Amino acid sequence: MGFSIGKHVFKNQVVSAPMAGVTDKAYRIMAASFGCGLNFTEMISDQALLYGHHKTMAMLDRSQESIPAVVQLFGGQPQNMARAAAIAEEQGAIIIDINMGCPTPKIVRNGEGSALMRDLPRAREIIRAVVKEVKVPVTVKMRKGWDESSVNYLELCRIAEGEGAQAITLHPRTREQFFSGRADWNAIREAKAAVAIPVIGNGDIFEAPDALEMIMNTGCDAVMIGRGALGNPFLFAATASLLNGEAIPPAPTVQQRMQTALQHFDLMDSLKGINRTIAEMRKHLAWYIKGIPGAAQARNRINQATTREEISSILQSLAEGR
Numbered sequence: 001m002g003f004s005i006g007k008h009v010f011k012n013q014v015v016s017a018p019m020a021g022v023t024d025k026a027y028r029i030m031a032a033s034f035g036c037g038l039n040f041t042e043m044i045s046d047q048a049l050l051y052g053h054h055k056t057m058a059m060l061d062r063s064q065e066s067i068p069a070v071v072q073l074f075g076g077q078p079q080n081m082a083r084a085a086a087i088a089e090e091q092g093a094i095i096i097d098i099n100m101g102c103p104t105p106k107i108v109r110n111g112e113g114s115a116l117m118r119d120l121p122r123a124r125e126i127i128r129a130v131v132k133e134v135k136v137p138v139t140v141k142m143r144k145g146w147d148e149s150s151v152n153y154l155e156l157c158r159i160a161e162g163e164g165a166q167a168i169t170l171h172p173r174t175r176e177q178f179f180s181g182r183a184d185w186n187a188i189r190e191a192k193a194a195v196a197i198p199v200i201g202n203g204d205i206f207e208a209p210d211a212l213e214m215i216m217n218t219g220c221d222a223v224m225i226g227r228g229a230l231g232n233p234f235l236f237a238a239t240a241s242l243l244n245g246e247a248i249p250p251a252p253t254v255q256q257r258m259q260t261a262l263q264h265f266d267l268m269d270s271l272k273g274i275n276r277t278i279a280e281m282r283k284h285l286a287w288y289i290k291g292i293p294g295a296a297q298a299r300n301r302i303n304q305a306t307t308r309e310e311i312s313s314i315l316q317s318l319a320e321g322r
């Protein structure tokens with residue numbers, strides 16, 4: 001089954017989460033090729049867009065991408081967010097998401113990300129300003145609240161809907177929890193009951209059946225997958241199959257995992273050049289090789305490697321079990 005945001009209809013209910021430092025174009029192309037229906041960019045700073053930083057503008061580029069990508073912005077000032085949204089729209093963004101969930105100190109210190117859940121009047125102003133500024137659908141991604149004593153996602157869901165947001169994503173942990181404990185999927189069900197706009201459920205989907213369980217238990221319109229797909233784009237394929245009522249493909253062999261890792265490497269190389277790729281693929285490769293015998297040693301070698309040949313031969317040895 002598909003789902004939609006505004007007039008945009010997606011081919012299935014599988015959404016790739018925004019992840020800073022991870023979900024660049026190479027990642028998004030990989031996710032799409034494994035059957036994910038909707039991508040998110042990394043979070044993009046409103047200020048950096050306003051300054052027109054080259055690297056930031058490049059984050060808006062969607063060429064070569066076969067499925068839509070939501071552009072996620074973060075910031076704390078309504079007018080800056082609105083102007084940044086206008087730039088994103090001008091550059092071709094078809095949906096703009098506002099980050100109200102990022103828990104990192106650097107972000108919340110500036111009143112951005114999940115700090116907005118401590119200041120709902122400002123959150124409202126930001127949504128209002130962005131919705132007013134652009135024609136494309138605006139969505140909001142949030143957590144459950146700042147901490148257990150200030151759980152206010154339902155209020156923010158209603159504010160978002162009232163201000164014209166066309167979907168929300170809920171990662172039901174508090175800011176204080178960061179990634180600890182378990183995502184409280186009951187909150188997704190409550191959000192779904194509270195608003196009529198689509199709700200994307202997020203948090204702790206590590207295997208395809210988790211996604212089905214989330215949809216069955218909460219009624220959410222789509223599922224968003226973050227950490228579970230790191231080094232594991234196969235999860236998109238498995239989840240899409242399961243949600244479409246098809247058989248889950250067999251788990252990938254080590255060879256397939258290593259081939260996919262190298263494919264991801266080559267794709268990034270073609271987009272960012274070899275130097276950045278060697279540096280930025282380290283974390284991805286560590287995720288791809290996780291759990292394979294010899295992974296720890298291979299990771300050290302990957303971190304020393306300076307050429308594609310070295311990376312390829314390290315992956316090859318893992319694939320051959322030597």
Ligand SMILES: Cc1cc2nc3c(=O)[nH]c(=O)nc-3n(C[C@H](O)[C@H](O)[C@H](O)COP(=O)(O)O)c2cc1C
Pocket residue numbers: 017018019020021022042043072099100101102141171202203204205224225226227228
């Ligand atoms: C490395 C990393 C970077 C992230 N960056 C962002 C981000 O830029 N914007 C955002 O809204 N959430 C970000 N998140 C949160 C994820 O989008 C998602 O809400 C969270 O990981 C829970 O989903 P999961 O359990 O499937 O990982 C990030 C998470 C991780 C692990």
